[in-house]
Amino acid sequence: MVTPTDTARPPSTGTATVLETEGVTKSFGGVQALRGVDFHLAEGEIHALVGENGAGKSTLIKVLTGVHRPDEGSVRFAGREVEFHRPAEAQRAGISTIYQEVNLVPLLSVARNIFLGREPRTRFGLVDTAAMNRRAAELAGSLGVDIDVTEDLGRLGLGAQQMVALARAMSVDSRVVIMDEPTSSLEAREVATLFEVARNLAGRGVGLVFVSHRLDELWELCDRVTVLRDGQLVHAGPMAELDRVNLVAHMLGREVADVVRGGTTEFGDTHRRDREPVLAVTGLDVRKRLHDVAFTVRPGEVVGLGGLLGSGRSETVKAVYGALPVRAGTVSVDGRPVRANSVRHALRSGVALLSEDRKAEGIVPDLSVRDNIALAVLPRFSRAGLVAERRIDALVDTFVRRLRIKAAGPHQKVRELSGGNQQKVLMARWLCTEPRVFLLDEPTRGIDVGAKAEVQALIDELAEQGLAVVLISSEMDELVEGADRIVVLRDGTVERELSGELLTSAALLAALAGAGAGSEEHDDE
Amino acid sequence: MSEQVAAPPRPAAPEPRRGRRFDADWIRRNGVYVALVVLLAINVVITDNFVSEGTLRLQLIQVTPVLIVALGMALVIGTEGIDLSVGAVMAIAAALIPLYIGYGTAVAIGMAVLAGGISGALAGTLVGRIGVQPIIATLGIMVAGRGLANLFGGEIKSIRDPGIVALGSESLLGVPYVVLIAAAVAASVWFLVRRSTFGRELVAIGGNKRAAELAGLPVRRVLTTTYVICGLLAALAGVLLAARSQASDPTKVGLLVELSAITAVVIGGTPLSGGQVRIAGTIAGALLMQLITATLIFHDIPDSTAQIAQAVIVVAAVYVQLGRRKAKS
Known part of the structure; x- marks a missing residue:
């Protein structure tokens, strides 16, 4: 465990705290999303809020903005304890939120959007367009944004739309602006402008909370940082005092010093890797998500895809599988090209994808275990439009036994099974297709320990039988021990490849953080 | 979220009093049979001459158009869709019969059924390939289709073709042709x-469309085909209705049949959420x-009241479904 360092301390700059929480706890149906979180935002500071999936960032933001009310603990704003019942109340009080998806009205002009609901009026109660446009232009000018305020908002780029959202925040005299992943769909130039505007706001004493998965941006923009993990505060302090490796270590819950190899997963040793690659991916490009991703996988090899949230791991396997529109790049299996953007062709070529989202993209809840397993082979196991029931029964029977799927019988509805057994059903579904390449996106997420070990052992077994496996896992142990090589992604491109002696948690941590491999930051090992 | 079937106790929704065996899910699946038996029993007691060959035969004949449309509708609803155009398609089919009857019975029926297939293909293309919401796509076809039927038909036309008349009024071994056809369609x-x-x-797509896509199923083709089948069946229902009434009235044929069909499907336990x-x-x-409407008519309760009764039943049936889904989550 990482002990919270430098917590509960107002910023050292001497300025007043504008927004803070104390011991905020929030749970949803038994799942604790926040556990006693303290958070302090000072006037004029840009504060990074960092954490992986499920760390509690969104919940904290929602507590701050009145979407959720804390079960325990308090929120103080401008020195007074507050209890917002609705987002609108928080907004009126002076807390604005800017999301990745701008929630303004695309068909109204920029000026109308800035003053929506508070339009300047003429003597006759009509909207004073001239005054509104003038004031909007002034506001935009003062933020250093060069846009025509009479233009419809929808005609602007996403970046410019976010500037408008910021201008709106300014115009309502917000004292706090929360920016939730504002940069994730922006181009580099737009990001630069956004940062300038953010600094401008901070210069006027506005406190900003900044959430981003692009780690570089944190050091570029932020003064202080709060790291959450599993709903708890694990670190708070000045941004400059934290290096990349330590930040990632906090996020993932690892002490840099005790990253050790071995023993906690069911993975065995390295697999053979002397054969020609079965899967070859080159120059894969997905709009705003992936750029020039390339890697190969040999038969019997488990290649891990490493990366933090938003690095493009899931996008990579989806693009390989044809489930995400690809702009450029080639995928080939056994040297034969796989048609882009066609799931069915990918399947026929011998590629299978176990999706990360079991519920939304995997199981068909009302169908039986049997029909869920047979789903992907249904077209293949049909003759004259009729289902070859006996062949399917035999196949299902084989896989239920081989994967030890615990169900009352093949006709039990899959939604009645535990998460681990649902996952096994999905693994069986893909194994039925006799894949040459198996893409596994977080195969052990959200399943119990026993099932997890079984799934890990199964992955090993499949590789030994010559299957080419691509493994995505947010758990470092799983990745380091399960994979023979790790391709590390960052911001949608391949950052580095780790293999051999570099296949260690420490090297992975460094690569995830984007620091040099085996660099000086952790020579204490 | 609980994955268990047995819902955790919820203070807002008390457990059904009759216990687990007869819970909301059981009512959803079997309520329609219970209601049917109960209503039959009531009629046996209170309606004169109810248990007679003539009465029962008439009920079966009268239910055929709605039943055939409902069977197509069940498929569409199974994909998490809906088809509001079935009534208009019936009208088009009925209007085409007198138009083409000069070329022979088979040609006239063929043209009518073909029109249903074309309409279904249009709906299926809009929904399956272009991604228009089913309710919007078929609402458009419903309005345009009714207009088209009026264009074809214009006014009430009587049909005297012996083949069509026989189809609507004769029997095989005592069972009316229309009932036999409905039974064949159901099978x-x-x-x-x-x-x-x-x-x-189809069922997998209705249960989880994204999962079906990722499993490589021909989602667009299945959706399109489903609407084509629904259109064909609606047209067939239109033909049978015209044959039985020996006339076609484009403004009246199939009016509000979409509601009856959806009601039949929903109270029959098919969830609107598909799958x-x-x-x-x-x-x-x-x-x-059919029996509810007939019961009210037997006892001289006006048709408008029957419609209100139908509305109440739809709402109740959907409520039972919603209750079940709430208990699940």
């Missing part, structure tokens, strides 16, 4: 859903609707 649709690859794919198709339930649902 075919049942077979399609339970035994064919298409049916298995299941209940054929027997749909048949029972159509019979129940």
Whole structure:
């Protein structure tokens, strides 16, 4: 465990705290999303809020903005304890939120959007367009944004739309602006402008909370940082005092010093890797998500895809599988090209994808275990439009036994099974297709320990039988021990490849953080 | 979220009093049969001459158009869709009969059924390939289709072709042709859903479309085909209705049949959220609707009241469904 360092301390700059929480706890149906979180935002500071999936960032933001009310603990704003019942109340009080998806009205002009609901009026109660446009232009000018305020908002780029959202925040005299992943769909130039505007706001004493998965941006923009993990505060302090490796270590819950190899997963040793690659991916490009991703996988090899949230791991396997529109790049299996953007062709070529989202993209809840397993082979196991029931029964029977799927019988509805057994059903579904390449996106997420070990052992077994496996896992142990090589992604491109002696948690941590491999930051090992 | 079937106790929704065996899910699946039996029993007691060959035969004949439409509708609802255009398609089909009857009975029926297929293909293309919401796509076709039927038909036309008349009024071994046809359709649709690859794919798509896509199922083709089948069946219903009444009135044929069909499907236990198709339930649902209307007519209660009764039943049936889903989450 990482002990919270430098917590509960107002910023050292001497300025007043504008927004803070104390011991905020929030749970949803038994799942604790926040556990006693303290958070302090000072006037004029840009504060990074960092954490992986499920760390509690969104919940904290929602507590701050009145979407959720804390079960325990308090929120103080401008020195007074507050209890917002609705987002609108928080907004009126002076807390604005800017999301990745701008929630303004695309068909109204920029000026109308800035003053929506508070339009300047003429003597006759009509909207004073001239005054509104003038004031909007002034506001935009003062933020250093060069846009025509009479233009419809929808005609602007996403970046410019976010500037408008910021201008709106300014115009309502917000004292706090929360920016939730504002940069994730922006181009580099737009990001630069956004940062300038953010600094401008901070210069006027506005406190900003900044959430981003692009780690570089944190050091570029932020003064202080709060790291959450599993709903708890694990670190708070000045941004400059934290290096990349330590930040990632906090996020993932690892002490840099005790990253050790071995023993906690069911993975065995390295697999053979002397054969020609079965899967070859080159120059894969997905709009705003992936750029020039390339890697190969040999038969019997488990290649891990490493990366933090938003690095493009899931996008990579989806693009390989044809489930995400690809702009450029080639995928080939056994040297034969796989048609882009066609799931069915990918399947026929011998590629299978176990999706990360079991519920939304995997199981068909009302169908039986049997029909869920047979789903992907249904077209293949049909003759004259009729289902070859006996062949399917035999196949299902084989896989239920081989994967030890615990169900009352093949006709039990899959939604009645535990998460681990649902996952096994999905693994069986893909194994039925006799894949040459198996893409596994977080195969052990959200399943119990026993099932997890079984799934890990199964992955090993499949590789030994010559299957080419691509493994995505947010758990470092799983990745380091399960994979023979790790391709590390960052911001949608391949950052580095780790293999051999570099296949260690420490090297992975460094690569995830984007620091040099085996660099000086952790020579204490 | 609980994955268990047994819902955790919820203070807001008290457990059904009759215990687990007769919970909301049981009512959803079997309520329609119970209601049908109860209503039959009531009629045996209170309606004079109810248990007579003539009465029962008439009920079966009258239910056929709605039943055939409902069977197609059940498939569409199984994909998490809806088809509001079925009434208009019936009208088009009925209007085409007098138009083409000069070329012979078979040609006239063929043209009518073909029109249903074309309409279904249009709806299926809009929904399956272009991604228009089913309710919007078929609402458009419903409005345009009714207009088209008026264009074809214009006014009430009587049909005197002996083949058509025979289809509507004669029997085989004592069973009216229309009832035999409805039974054949029901058997075919049942077979399609339970035994064919298409049916298995349809149910999977309705249950989780994204998962079906990722499993490589021909999602667009299945959706399109489903609407084509629904259109064909609606047209067939239109032909049978015209044959029985020996006339076609484009402004009246199939009016509000979409509501009766959806009601029959829903009270038959097929969830509007897709992923299941209940054929027997749909048949029972159509019979129940018919029997409710008939019961009210037997006792001289006006037609408008029957419509209100129908509305109440739809709302109640959907409420039972919603209650079940709430208990699940």
